[in-house]
Amino acid sequence: MIVCDGLVKIYKTKDLEVVALQGLDLRVETGELMAIIGNSGSGKSTLLNMLGGLDRPSAGKLMVDGKDLLAFSERDLVKYKRETVGFVWQNKARNLIPYLTALENVELPILLRGRRRRARAVELLEAVGLGHRMKNRLSELSGGEQQRVAIAIALANQPKLLLADEPTGALDTKTSNQVLDLFRELNRTMGLTIVIVTHDPQLARKVDRVVAIRDGKTSSEIIRRSYREDYENLEREAEESHVEYAVVDKAGRLQIPAGLMNADGFRNARRVRVEMENGRIVLYPPDAEKTEAK
Numbered sequence: 224m225i226v227c228d229g230l231v232k233i234y235k236t237k238d239l240e241v242v243a244l245q246g247l248d249l250r251v252e253t254g255e256l257m258a259i260i261g262n263s264g265s266g267k268s269t270l271l272n273m274l275g276g277l278d279r280p281s282a283g284k285l286m287v288d289g290k291d292l293l294a295f296s297e298r299d300l301v302k303y304k305r306e307t308v309g310f311v312w313q314n315k316a317r318n319l320i321p322y323l324t325a326l327e328n329v330e331l332p333i334l335l336r337g338r339r340r341r342a343r344a345v346e347l348l349e350a351v352g353l354g355h356r357m358k359n360r361l362s363e364l365s366g367g368e369q370q371r372v373a374i375a376i377a378l379a380n381q382p383k384l385l386l387a388d389e390p391t392g393a394l395d396t397k398t399s400n401q402v403l404d405l406f407r408e409l410n411r412t413m414g415l416t417i418v419i420v421t422h423d424p425q426l427a428r429k430v431d432r433v434v435a436i437r438d439g440k441t442s443s444e445i446i447r448r449s450y451r452e453d454y455e456n457l458e459r460e461a462e463e464s465h466v467e468y469a470v471v472d473k474a475g476r477l478q479i480p481a482g483l484m485n486a487d488g489f490r491n492a493r494r495v496r497v498e499m500e501n502g503r504i505v506l507y508p509p510d511a512e513k514t515e516a517k
């Protein structure tokens with residue numbers, strides 16, 4: 224569904240250039256439910272904006288659903304935003320109008336007219352479990368319920384890809400879990416591809432895969448060893464192990480996770496010794512004795 228190769232985004236301000244993405248590589252399969260984690264300023268929102276067609280990459284390759292976003296005209300971009308992607312933001316003000324009812328909020332972005340539009344809005348609110356609260360104004364709904372309305376809106380035009388930026392950032396743990404369960408359900412029942420950007424490592428437990436971004440690059444990929452069917456079994460989930468992978472780019476460059484580079488002998492190392500041993504590539508500190516390798 225998504226292919227990013229060497230994606231670069233440079234923000235130019237008056238006297239400064241900020242490289243927000245510096246050659247990011249990422250692949251997301253159709254039907255995946257995945258999370259992107261990373262520290263503040265690592266480039267998560269920038270990536271999401273590129274994926275959603277809200278901003279244009281500076282260089283590299285970005286394909287979504289077989290479409291080349293770098294080659295898009297303004298018109299292509301409008302069509303793409305309308306037909307291919309749906310957005311859910313942490314900031315509810317960006318999604319919702321407080322003085323309208325849930326139903327009116329969902330009706331607004333639907334491209335259909337008249338009764339079909341109303342029927343579709345009802346269907347969407349039922350899909351997110353809010354059939355019984357349709358007539359309430361937004362201000363009368365809880366934070367979790369409001370986020371469900373936002374999700375219903377994001378689904379209004381039947382997107383193939385749902386992008387969510389810190390969708391549970393403003394919610395308590397229990398409500399966050401309910402919203403995440405809803406994402407999982409939509410992913411399963413509609414086959415929707417979902418990319419969630421978050422700081423929250425807990426959220427990472429609820430998705431198929433987590434990709435970490437550091438300094439505008441995918442620095443390491445944590446692949447969860449889980450079967451989707453196990454999803455409901457949270458206790459079993461808690462016992463699951465995470466395996467950390469470093470991403471190797473096309474030129475064979477490897478970024479060693481910062482935690483490992485802090486180990487004795489590697490700290491501040493500008494180079495490491497690389498050897499092949501029994502089918503494994505082993506890295507030694509630069510000044511390690513050759514005999515240590517044996």
Ligand SMILES: Nc1ncnc2c1ncn2[C@@H]1O[C@H](COP(=O)(O)OP(=O)(O)OP(=O)(O)O)[C@@H](O)[C@H]1O
Nearest residue numbers: 234236241243261262263264265266267268269270
């Ligand atoms: N419009 C902009 N103009 C200039 N610099 C920007 C702009 N948007 C983002 N940046 C810079 O790009 C870098 C990446 O920002 P981005 O918002 O993508 O990070 P993030 O990982 O989403 O952070 P957070 O978790 O705090 O939202 C930061 O250094 C940020 O200051």
